[in-house]
Amino acid sequence: MATPSVHDELATFAAERDWPQFHTPENLAKSISIEAAELLELFQWSPDADEHRVQDELADVLTYAYLLAARLGKHPDDIVRTKLEKTREKYPVEKSRGNATKYDQL
Amino acid sequence: MATPSVHDELATFAAERDWPQFHTPENLAKSISIEAAELLELFQWSPDADEHRVQDELADVLTYAYLLAARLGKHPDDIVRTKLEKTREKYPVEKSRGNATKYDQL
């Protein structure tokens, strides 16, 4: 039997707890911001942070991002790939190489 | 020839532009928070938002989250799975079912 994908596992996990009712796009967007800030908190007073704690907080961001992707009926990898195509056009190699200023305001 | 994974594509995209120097864990953590807020902005005054714009902003969150996972030498799916194991123990089905209050403060 095939191993379930992490997306199936997340869906099952939420369904067993009757949580999909809370997972509206708006609530998931709030949740992503909240978890992103918990990740940022590891770097609040220093540019360095413990890798295990970073992984742990990143996991929460990814989890809610995966749940929101599922609400959109998309695989996260496809969402990233579609955007990457657009970004490639926006930041041509020759104009963006090693340039932090342009990175922002090309 | 095998299709490159989205992770390989992102790494190539950044390397071609000499951007990995900017992709420190701290800068990626800031970037995830910034993009999470752009996603949240779609819901600033209403619980509903255009699906295409949601996908577009979610893509940016996922992109930086994938880049940070790569900095940790991990696949995002593995990071989510590892955390899900912990969360399963923290929120047993019988205690959490359909309960938003407990969802928060079990």
Next chain:
Amino acid sequence: MATPSVHDELATFAAERDWPQFHTPENLAKSISIEAAELLELFQWSPDADEHRVQDELADVLTYAYLLAARLGKHPDDIVRTKLEKTREKYPVEKSRGNATKYDQL
């Protein structure tokens, strides 16, 4: 005639545009996070940022924070003062001096 306070000015500004209907506590909380991220964006790739842009983004954070304080029927200064009393007890001078680690986890 007395100069109106900035709080009166904000209230008038919103009322003239019939915006208080949008200024629920939840929407203001979202707005504060969104504007905080726009401020953070100035520091996305560098620890330095243009002072005028910092002031401009900080203004938006403060504006929504003032509007939320007004929703609570409180003056922002009193909210800060009340919390400062608690924080003083939590971080006694002798334990916290010059200590970033303790700053976080005393």
Next chain:
Amino acid sequence: MATPSVHDELATFAAERDWPQFHTPENLAKSISIEAAELLELFQWSPDADEHRVQDELADVLTYAYLLAARLGKHPDDIVRTKLEKTREKYPVEKSRGNATKYDQL
């Protein structure tokens, strides 16, 4: 003797703990985002939240916002007022009244 302003109190509080070294504009910007998300967390699964907890989290946002204003050598009220002048021009009453869509994208 005059009562010290809340800004003087905050400055004294930080100086006594030797904390101004941590209060760079970048760290304060991160801190504002982090505290804004703790405020948002009160509304993660519901549009309603306990007023005392809202006040408590708003206090932290305001505190870091006041500290950043001090770093810019400005009074928070003046920062809000300066921006309000600009916003008044950007959102004329007749175009913005009761209009959430325009509120966003006039």
